[in-house]
Amino acid sequence: MPDSRAAEERLTNSPIEAAYREKTPGSAALAAEARELFPSGITHDARHLKPYGLYVDKAAGPIKWDVDGNDYVDFFGGHGALLLGHADPRVTAATQEAVAEGTQFAAGQRREIAWAKAVKRLYPAVERVRFTSSGTEATLMGLRLARDFTGKNKVIRFRTHFHGWHDHMTHGVASHFDGKSTPGVLGGVTDAVVLVDPNEPEQLKRVLAEDSDIAAAIIEPIGGSTGYTPLAPGFLAMLREETAKHGVLLIMDEVVSGFRLAPGGATEAFGVTPDLTSWAKILAGGMPGGAIGGRQDILDALDFDAAAAKGRDKIGHPGTFNANPVSAAAGTAALTIIAEGDACARANETGRALREALNRVIADKGVPWAVYGDFSIFHLFMQDGHPVADPFAFDPLSLPTVAMKDRPKELIRLLRLAMLVNGVDLNPACGGLVSSTHGTAEVDRAAEALSASIDMLRRAGQI
Template sequence: MPDTLTTNSQIIAAYRAATPGSAAASEKASRLFPSGVTHDSRYIEPYGLYVTRAQGPRKWDVDGNCYVDYFGGHGALLLGHCHPKVVEAVNRQIKRGTHFGASHETEIAWAEWVMKLVPSAERVRFTSSGTEATMMAVRLARAFTGKSKLIRFKHHFHGWHDHMTSGYASHFDGSPTPGVLPGVAGGLLLAEQNDAEGLARLLAENDDVAAAILEPTGAHGAQLPIDPKFLTSLRELTRQHGVILIFDEVVTGFRVSPGGAQAQYGIRPDLTTLAKILAGGLPGGAIAGRKDILDLLDFQVTKSADREKITHQGTFNANPLSAAAGVAALEIVGTTDACAAA
């Protein structure tokens, strides 16, 4: 039976009356994309809005309706839509080239800002997204420690790849979600945030833990807040057991403070994953952290140490447009009160 809440209510009727253009676009999209969307969070019943432009804190749909945007591009737009300095930087770069397939000076400036702002960043490696950043962080931790298991915290989001699906919105027993091999799920240990005693027991019972990863302000972007005292215990316990601590600062980086949650709380992780604000509203991610860990990506260091280098490619790693937007955004974050104002 149809859901009357999305078919017959007065609110839905008013929504449909105000957004016929979005309804028509949604109908077309339903014949192209699964559920008519390209991102799970954009699935809204009876249909989502189709946006044509945005400026500052507002955006406009295909029917001309104006909205105050509290979503901020999935959290990527700390500075709002079309910040003039970011737009200027991207326009300037477009005229020079959109993709070189080579190293460029803007990626150096981008990394310098990351290292200036993020306390744990001794080295940086760019990726194309936050999901890619967490994928590489886990691989680095396993390669560095020689251990295999990963501690994750229930409800914490770290992207959609195989290691990060169980325990976010379902499968809280650690069982694999559809398409994920049981062997992958078997390498995960799900823990409760704010439970230092439970974490201590988990580490005492498992000596093959390579890393622990979490959102440092709490699950779902701090909707389930973390007690800062738990972060202190987490740092002490992971250090005692030789476990790599990964702060997933894709959401919190350059937002909670210019240096992210780690600067705000004074706790230094071994690895940090970044995205969203990092690239000024364009696609981009990064892994930052201890030099000795990221040295596993270094040709010369691994060769001299007779270790196998971790392979890492990515057609759009440090793309010039993303780098230009990122430099502009991080300069504003680092030199103004943007974080406090937001």
């Protein structure tokens, strides 16, 4: 039997996978249909899971229900878009009202103005905003604005940091750390990207001192891949100081961290003000939408009159659904709730309690893992080559950044399936994001699920 067939048979015979299949026959049937329609049967890489991913019918607050009627505590969190949980009634009402009035006017409308004001309310240093339809588009525009403003060509990126899927951003995230291009990307594009290791200030300073063609540095302010590879204390402030010293723009990619760490995102939480900020996810209240914002003199490259006054071509930026009224309504409602309430603080506190509860389970079960993170974000570390003696003392900064990405894929897959069997949905790295609707009941349920899942892994001979 070929190796691939043998591997497939082992997967099919796994008792954990068998329990998952037994629980989710409706998802299995839909996945079979999807495989005839989509590559790998999915529409987002992060939804890839063998033998098949979950198919969900509805969700409310911290819970979602699959097509078989099973309920799950959701820590996938709409890929980070749902700080307020699923189907917040205030956001839902605003969205429904907007849909009923029309989804695309091909004209300006009141809601886009209210949305931009809601952003500026929480990020007072932002002088101008330009809406896009996604976070990828926002970071793409950020690079273009930086090159136009500085007259320089290159951008500094940090290994493991994710900024979307446009050509400048695909290598050096989960692979191709040597700077070579990923499939389908022209090699010349990567020549304009300088990959730097995070938490290596001397390396950064050397690049800035030796290369006069750097237009911008872009960074996830919570660390690479939503903080899976965290930043050392003080690194972000140092980056701001060094970029300013060399006339290099700083772009903080707050697609995940924006409006989550604090109402004013990482800018408020860390006291660091960039030249440009990219947002998405929470920005649009769970609907499609992104934005780039920052200094007026930089965003003037998008302004017809300002560009003409300088005798320059403006940067073109069409987009059928930029600032569409439905996303604008949802986003304005969500940002208003965040500005006037304690959603960030509640999510952050539950995140702390969850990390502590999961680490108690890990310690009690005697597995060499650890849960870590900050604010309302958590990650699970589980590498054979780096066993953890005490999960409460684990320091992710003690390991090389790239080594942190060397995850045990099969163990993660089986743990995800086991957690689903036990009623908890995690992200592809067995981590997740906490919403303001998660509470003590969901923390307790997650801890119980992890305990039961570890038992399942042991019985299956996986740990």
